[in-house]
Amino acid sequence: MEPNTQKLIHSFGALADLGQEVADTGDFMEMVRTSLHLLLGTLAIRRGAIIECPTHHLPEDKSTNLLAVWGVGEDYQPKFDVEDADRDLFLKAPDGALLVSALVQSPKSKVQSQNGTGSGSDRVEDVATTAPASSLIFFDRYASQLQQQGFDLIIPMVVRGELTGLVLLGGKASGDPFTADDLEVIKSMVRHIGVGIHTHRLLGEVKQQVVENRRLYEDLRAIYRDTVRAFAAAIDIKDKYTQGHSERVGKYSEIIARELGFGEEEIEGMAIAGYLHDVGKLVVERDIINAPYRIDAKQSSELNRHPAAGYEILSPIHHPYADIPLMAKYHHERMDGRGYPDGLTDEQIPLGAKIVTLADSFDAMTTDRPYKTRRTFDEVILDLRRNTGSQFDPIVVIAFCRALMKELTGETKKRRFAKMLGKNYLDATKDIPLLTQLLAELDPNTQTAAVGSGS
Amino acid sequence: MSLKEPQTKLYATAAQTKVYATKEEPLADLKSNVRSHTVGTTAVVYASDYLNKLTGERIERECKKQLDSGARALVIDFSDTELVNSIGISILLGIIDIAEKNGALVVFSDVNNETVQLFEMLGLTRHVVLAKDEEEALTNLSTSSKAMGH
Numbered sequence: 001m002e003p004n005t006q007k008l009i010h011s012f013g014a015l016a017d018l019g020q021e022v023a024d025t026g027d028f029m030e031m032v033r034t035s036l037h038l039l040l041g042t043l044a045i046r047r048g049a050i051i052e053c054p055t056h057h058l059p060e061d062k063s064t065n066l067l068a069v070w071g072v073g074e075d076y077q078p079k080f081d082v083e084d085a086d087r088d089l090f091l092k093a094p095d096g097a098l099l100v101s102a103l104v105q106s107p108k109s110k111v112q113s114q115n116g117t118g119s120g121s122d123r124v125e126d127v128a129t130t131a132p133a134s135s136l137i138f139f140d141r142y143a144s145q146l147q148q149q150g151f152d153l154i155i156p157m158v159v160r161g162e163l164t165g166l167v168l169l170g171g172k173a174s175g176d177p178f179t180a181d182d183l184e185v186i187k188s189m190v191r192h193i194g195v196g197i198h199t200h201r202l203l204g205e206v207k208q209q210v211v212e213n214r215r216l217y218e219d220l221r222a223i224y225r226d227t228v229r230a231f232a233a234a235i236d237i238k239d240k241y242t243q244g245h246s247e248r249v250g251k252y253s254e255i256i257a258r259e260l261g262f263g264e265e266e267i268e269g270m271a272i273a274g275y276l277h278d279v280g281k282l283v284v285e286r287d288i289i290n291a292p293y294r295i296d297a298k299q300s301s302e303l304n305r306h307p308a309a310g311y312e313i314l315s316p317i318h319h320p321y322a323d324i325p326l327m328a329k330y331h332h333e334r335m336d337g338r339g340y341p342d343g344l345t346d347e348q349i350p351l352g353a354k355i356v357t358l359a360d361s362f363d364a365m366t367t368d369r370p371y372k373t374r375r376t377f378d379e380v381i382l383d384l385r386r387n388t389g390s391q392f393d394p395i396v397v398i399a400f401c402r403a404l405m406k407e408l409t410g411e412t413k414k415r416r417f418a419k420m421l422g423k424n425y426l427d428a429t430k431d432i433p434l435l436t437q438l439l440a441e442l443d444p445n446t447q448t449a450a451v452g453s454g455s
Numbered sequence: 456m457s458l459k460e461p462q463t464k465l466y467a468t469a470a471q472t473k474v475y476a477t478k479e480e481p482l483a484d485l486k487s488n489v490r491s492h493t494v495g496t497t498a499v500v501y502a503s504d505y506l507n508k509l510t511g512e513r514i515e516r517e518c519k520k521q522l523d524s525g526a527r528a529l530v531i532d533f534s535d536t537e538l539v540n541s542i543g544i545s546i547l548l549g550i551i552d553i554a555e556k557n558g559a560l561v562v563f564s565d566v567n568n569e570t571v572q573l574f575e576m577l578g579l580t581r582h583v584v585l586a587k588d589e590e591e592a593l594t595n596l597s598t599s600s601k602a603m604g605h
Contacts (some may be wrong), residue, residue: 006573006576007576010541010573010576010577013540013541014541015539017540017541017542034508034542036545037508037541037542037545037546038541038542039541039544040541040542040544040545040548041541041542041543041544041545041546042541042544043577044544044548044577044578044579046548047552055462070545071548071549071552092544152462173548173551173577173578173579173581173582174577174581175578175581176578183594227559270603275478423593
């Protein structure tokens with residue numbers, strides 16, 4: 001085989017390997033190290049280094065970062081400062097290479113280029129001075145050191161107009177000078193490596209941005225949740241008899257949503273809807289809310305404004321969850337159309353609002369009010385049986401009962417109902433049969449499972 | 456003998472290698488999967504069928520280990536090697552560098568014609584000696600050693 005053909009095949013093989021290596025985003029340092037080997041091995045260059053330059057986004061950071069080195073010794077850990085003027089010089093010669101020996105002999109930049117016709121035997125010679133003397137800080141500082149380490153060439157890696165790094169190369173094993181063809185191969189490979197480093201940088205920045213965005217998002221969610229809780233506390237403070245009502249409705253709504261198989265985001269949204277369902281009460285007179293007696297029709301009408309008022313308050317807010325204002329607006333609607341404010345029926349009422357309706361009613365029944373004490377569990381079951389289908393959606397009642405059943409039977413270790421109702425309110429022995437019976441009436445398919453889990 | 460000067464290929468007779476055959480110490484490194492053994496102060500390391508990054512690094516480690524253990528010459532045997540890629544070349548240059556720093560000689564033995572052409576084209580043959588096979592490499596190293604008074 002002709003030497004030139006063999007050389008070409010060897011170079012093509014290395015380029016193909018390099019392309020594959022650069023495209024592999026697995027281990028960045030390994031990619032750079034392998035790329036350096038490929039570059040050195042293509043022309044049998046005895047030593048080399050790949051150095052990353054700081055991005056121009058960080059002007060205060062001038063120090064380079066050694067990514068890979070070969071043939072110099074493991075102790076060699078160069079760190080260079082790249083001044084703005086140096087950067088300009090490197091950027092002005094994106095396709096060039098700088099000959100270290102020329103810089104040592106005469107401190108001015110020499111850009112390597114092809115001489116004559118460009119045949120493989122042409123030698124690389126210094127042909128141009130492209131930068132003013134003031135821009136030679138890098139070479140004044142480091143040219144001698146680089147020459148002592150056996151580096152002959154500096155090739156800037158320029159990607160999309162940005163100085164990504166520098167490649168330092170020693171001489172060839174053959175002892176021959178670099179030819180113009182050699183330089184073309186080197187520049188081509190260096191461009192590949194530069195793209196690999198640039199891509200890695202971009203990926204790093206994107207990953208960092210994603211992490212930062214996630215952190216900001218979590219912060220915002222936490223602020224939102226805290227604000228909602230504060231709001232709920234403010235609502236409940238206005239009603240001295242129902243302290244903690246909004247928070248409990250939030251928790252019951254969350255429990256029902258989970259039992260219905262909602263996703264985590266939706267469950268959190270339901271909790272928020274529960275916390276805020278009574279926000280409209282802020283516009284209702286305190287005397288009406290706190291009346292220690294059954295309120296009259298006029299007062300009742302005033303109180304019944306609160307769902308629509310709540311909607312008005314919540315609508316301008318960009319909630320991270322859907323339909324929060326609607327859930328506040330429709331939490332007093334009924335399946336039979338006898339609710340308020342709009343007298344909607346069954347499917348006209350959003351499921352979320354139906355959940356809040358049951359959570360609200362259950363808490364109203366199980367907490368003391370100024371004009372009556374709370375109901376026993378038997379009475380609550382009776383109310384649910386009587387009003388399911390007319391006031392409450394059976395699907396929601398079934399989910400609620402199942403969740404309660406799981407706690408009473410010990411299927412779940414969480415004692416969420418007990419915490420809210422007080423430890424003496426529920427009695428598993430009495431309440432499980434009541435729930436089983438109600439579930440059987442509402443959903444015959446549930447009976448076996450409910451009884452089974454209780455046994 | 457200076458490693459930096461171009462070397463002539465060495466040839467030896469089978470009889471000349473017998474002296475060393477009795478001193479062989481098998482040192483197959485199971486972990487790195489690189490076969491090697493020593494003959495006196497010469498370490499013989501066997502390259503694999505395809506000299507790439509993985510196998511090249513194993514050979515480099517083995518050579519370093521042998522030099523650290525006092526080897527004064529390295530014979531890298533390419534009898535199983537069909538192909539050497541750019542990474543392999545770079546790693547071999549690294550081994551040559553380390554050997555030079557340790558004052559050790561490097562001989563490549565049983566290299567196929569295609570790879571010899573590649574080594575010659577890239578100038579590796581200016582830094583190593585090529586031998587027909589392991590026996591010849593060991594024989595000629597022995598001759599060189601005696602000539603240098605070692």
